[in-house]
Amino acid sequence: MVPPLLEVTGLACRRGGRLVFDRVSFGLGAGELLALTGRNGSGKTSLLRALAGLTPPEAGTVSWRGVDVAKDPETWRGRLAWLGHLEGLKGDLTVIENLLIAERLRGGEAGDRLDGALLAFDLNALAAREVRTLSAGQRRRTALARIALSQAPLWLLDEPLNALDAPAQAAFRTALQSHLAAGGLAIAATHAELGVEGRSLELGPTLSSTSPPPGGEEG
Amino acid sequence: MNGFTTLLMRDLRLVLRRPGDVGVVLAFFVVATVLFPLGIGPETNVLARIAAGVLWCAALFAALLSLDRLFAADYEDGTLDLLLLAPWPLELAALAKCAAHWIVTGLPLSLLAPVLGIAFGLDGPSPLALGVTLLVGTPTLSLIGGLAAALTLGARKSGALLALLALPLCVPTLIFGAGAIEALAAGEGIVTHVAILAALALVALATTPWAIAAALRQAGE
Incomplete structure (x- = not known):
């Protein structure tokens, strides 16, 4: 048995004095998908943000190949492709400009992969359009193309299927499957069925939510 | 191209897509300065004496005008998360944003100020000296303003709060910037003043x- 690439142990997160989730532990190996499910407010987004290092966790560790990612956050961030509930696109820039710039900000160069990403999400006809003129679903497709372009081993996706029509959902599935087949990992918070073989983790209300914070109230 | 240049070029490109935003800042600078002769009266020796102070204050207000969008736009469309998650230091991203702000406000204001100085009756080397002091002093305004913008990110009425935070911190720059022209009029050189302005800029940098x-990491939590 190979040890999992990504190992999360005892992760807890506190928002506004309330424990959103507590003692979340899981491991994820190459080519595996984890779907985060749970009611609204159960902490799916908070878990994704804690994994990315955007929010310091209350307790617990995230390790990659057995090394705590907090030791070298820059390298860790280089391994991530992030899709939040906001797309992270500039409205005044075109689809192509957004993709190229996002990739360069990640320290990479899109090169030949750009055409593939545009094709995968059927964006060729929209490539030269400014993002603010696009519909919500088209914007989501652009954001997903940004993820597919990134070559990051771990995808962190918050409601990836939001606003997508059936063909776009199928395109997302294909992209996710080829990412997993290439040995990538993905964690997606979702309400809908992703339609891709994977494990799932249900976040629920934490029983210990009334316990006082160990290090005092956060600001 | 590395992250710093990419971000700097992106912000400049965004400004080019909406040139009106810079136009408003420059127009504000001109209009605010022109109000003084209208209010005070057309006495040339009075105007020439207050010119440096008026132009420096107007430049400070004009620079603040566009600052509240510096990080707010990135915060609202989610691109701030991408900067927070970029695999290079966020400090460089902060610097790139402030540099872009300076290029589109501080730099044109410094070039415009000598012309307005002449209209105020500054003569001899004074208009040029005014431009030089602004050129050396405005980077400090962009950096301090950037800090105020980051600290007020997500706050309500962030524009007013931003001005309250940034203006007191800009006082030393204002004193030495406007003081340089007075020193020049008194027959002293401006070298000392410019050196102090440069030192202030370096401390800010x-x-x-x-x-x-x-502050951005805090806002991203």
Whole structure:
């Protein structure tokens, strides 16, 4: 048995004095998908943000190949492709400009992969359009193309299927499957069925939510 | 192309897509300055004496005008998360944002100010000296303003709060910037004043990127 690439142990997160989730532990190996499910407010987004290092966790560790990612956050961030509930696109820039710039900000160069990403999400006809003129679903497709372009081993996706029509959902599935087949990992918070073989983790209300914070109230 | 240049070029490109935003800042600068002769009266020797102070204050207000969108736009469309998650230091991103702000406000204001100085009756080397002091002093305004913008990110009425935070911190720059022209009129050189302005800019350069990055991380939580 190979040890999992990504190992999360005892992760807890506190928002506004309330424990959103507590003692979340899981491991994820190459080519595996984890779907985060749970009611609204159960902490799916908070878990994704804690994994990315955007929010310091209350307790617990995230390790990659057995090394705590907090030791070298820059390298860790280089391994991530992030899709939040906001797309992270500039409205005044075109689809192509957004993709190229996002990739360069990640320290990479899109090169030949750009055409593939545009094709995968059927964006060729929209490539030269400014993002603010696009519909919500088209914007989501652009954001997903940004993820597919990134070559990051771990995808962190918050409601990836939001606003997508059936063909776009199928395109997302294909992209996710080829990412997993290439040995990538993905964690997606979702309400809908992703339609891709994977494990799932249900976040629920934490029983210990009334316990006082160990290090005092956060600001 | 590395992250710093990419971000700087992106912000400049965004400004080019909406040139009106810079136009408004420059127009504000001109209109605010022109109000003084209208209010005070057309006595040339009075105007020439207050010119440097008026132009410096107007430049300070004009620079603040566009600052509240500096990080707010990135915060609202989610691109701030991408900067927070970029695999290079956030301090450099903060610096790139402030540099872009300076290129589109501080730099044109410095070039415009000598012309307005002449209209105020500044003569001899004074208009040029005014331009030089603004050129050396405005980077400090962009950096301090960037810090105020990062600290007020997500706050209500952030524009007013931003001005309240930034203006007191800009006082030393204002004093030495306007003081340089008075020193020139008194027959002294401006070298000391410009050196102090440069020192203030370097102190801002060496401290604010870290503070901005910390404030942005806090806002991203």
